[in-house]
Amino acid sequence: MSSFRPAFRFAPSPNGLLHLGHARSALINARMAQAAGGRFLLRIEDIDATRCRPEFEAAIYQDLGWLGLEWEQPVRRQSEHMQTYRGALERLGAMGLVYESFESRGDIRQALAGRMDWPRDPDGAPLFPFPRAAMSDAERARRRQAGEPFALRLDMTAALERVGRPLFWDEAGAPVAARPELWGDVVIARKDTPTSYHLAVVVDDAVQDISHVVRGADLYEATAIHRLLQELLGLSAPAYSHHTLLLEPDGRKLSKSRGSESLQALRANGMTPEEARRKALR
Template identity: 50%
Template sequence: MGAERFVTRFAPSPTGHLHLGHALSAFHVWDTARRYGGKVLLRIEDIDLTRCKPEYEASILEDLNWLDLDWDGEVRRQSDHFAEYEGALESLRSRGLVYRCFKTRREIAAALPAGASPDTAGYTGKPLPPAEEQELIERGRAFAWRLSLTAAQDWLGSRYKALSYTTFSDTGTTEVAADPSPFGDVVLARKDTPTSYHLACCHDDALQGITHVIRGEDIREMTAIHALLQALMDWPQPLYRFHPLIMGPDDKKLSKRSGDRGLREWREHGKTPQDIRAMTGFSA
């Protein structure tokens, strides 16, 4: 597998300092690219203008350099490209594939079984009558642009049932059936936010010529959403590999929120890049 056929990316969000979980993912990305003679692009996924901070981006770059993980080409910052994502959304909107949803998360949660998440419980809706929708817009009501699963099924026809993505390993590839229905009508943008993770991620993978995506097991299921968007937008689909996560004492994914120290803090306590590799359990 030559370098011209292997382009991957590392795409952190600057909402905090990199921690051990990020380091493990980065090691998987760079190690795989190096073994295949490929390239690693660095993408800063900073569409959340409230939580993303320039100082965290600077910290990410510093930590990657400290870990001796260098990237190819210029860094892509998603916040510089909102107009591009709006263009992708307009393509879906012009085909009747998205609609304005004025329901709040609380309203959606109230209609779901107890404990169900509004993001993963398969919520589906439909456009409001034009007059009612216009009234809410004029009143300044917040809304989300949701991808209509029903409209997507109609648009793709038999292609919808055949949705899939392909995983890769050192021994070959495997085709995996993709079912986005458990996620329902996913949010692709909001009134004041021109894109979502799903739309921006798939757009950039296509634009940047990403051929291989190495991501954590926690994102495996939502890859079905990406397969759907790629089919609707006729975007090329990369191959995928999912790596294991670092689990905390509560058997949940280790994160800053769950007490994982930032790499900067470990460095200040005298740890070396080799120590960090050992602490993540990563083996080349």
């Protein structure tokens, strides 16, 4: 008899306090795991050492416990697995798919000045305007040895030539052709951090045997990058589902950066866990 159990995860970053949008995602994952007789895991995505703080991580545990959620132990913390991500990055580098870009944000702004027609990625940021061939390997080596900061980018054209256009499966089980080229040569690591969100998340999902990735609709397009990296690294692909988002009265999604009311504040103002669950799942 097979011992396979579906696995779902909630993976917040401790760079601020959780709000009802986070509660929605956590509750949906926990309920789906329970309905499938599966596992519910918590992952702390704390690779950004400049923004992630211990008090926010502690608040995550408090908030989820207040909502009545339980999760498997131990909790995976990305900051403890940098060497694993470095190994994945080195594999991509050995395939010739990674290159250093030394151009600053200012360089990019200057290159795009007046270029209102320049294509943008699904998040609205302009695609990287400097082709890999614009800088020689010798110049990259010189600047690297000089200690200049750089980003490590995935050569999207070369990556797609290697594995073709990947598929993922939507909520109804239908295949969807991913479009990673919409992101251009996406950043997958930096000089001082051997990973990015995109690289770490696919490695973590594989290590933790995640079978179902259930997250907000704002990450739908990012699935294309994740499927491409899974194909390049020979990792299994979870089933993907993207739930609707909770919105502010002005129509924007709830956001830490814009100061959406936190679960901590709602609790302090007298909201009960039952009310929070009801509002999160409306």
